[in-house]
Amino acid sequence: MSFKLIEARISEKGITYSEYFKNFEDKIKNVDSEALENKQKRLYEYRKLNFQRCQRIHKTYQMSDELKAELQKFDNPQLWMVISEDWCGDSAQLLPYIAEIAKMSNKIDLRILYRDENADIMEKYLTNGTRSIPKLIAFDDTGNEVFRWGPRPQEAAELFKEGRENGLPKSEIITKLHAWYSKDRGISIEKEFLNILKSIHQEVL
Secondary structure, three states, X not given: OOHHHHHHHHHHHOEOHHHHHHHHHHHHHOOOHHHOOHHHHHHHHHHHHHHHHHHHHHHHOXXXXXXXXXXXXXXOOEEEEEEEXXXXXXXXXXXXXXXXXXXXXXXXXXXXXXXXXXXXXHHHOOEOOEOOOOEEEEEEOOOOEEEEEOXXXXXXXXXXXHHHHOOOOHHHHHHHHHHHXXXXXXXXXXXXXXHHHHHHHHHHO
């Protein structure tokens, strides 16, 4: 799939983080949860919990001065495309940090695509053959891919992999992951983005 096709899809279906967050909120506030069938009710409960996670991160996250400084070094625009879903626990724990990071630079245009509405694009950015999200793909102003990130910080990815290898139930793995996210408080994702941005800026020099 060419960048032109991706760009066209983002133009058609890509939304800002503010729009994503508003849609997220509407799916919680404007729904009669008692009228939902079992599967939809489970998704509703996931969204409700995830919205609280997002709110907590936005209220408590304090970006380091080092990352702020690195974000001010951008000379050329970048498009950050994130594939996500609001019912996804990993997205709830990570997308708010990505949004806060992107917000610090007027050179970064963050756009979000819903995974299940854009399966063909998701297929291009699989992780070990899976449709794991959130997945960030950054492009420069000529359409070249600059970097990819996701679906989890490295330490969280290793925790998930270890749980799978040890045969733990998925529910137990997810519980361990969310405990890790709560303890980490965005430190790992910030470090990884800081290293990515430093590498990009060193290549430019």
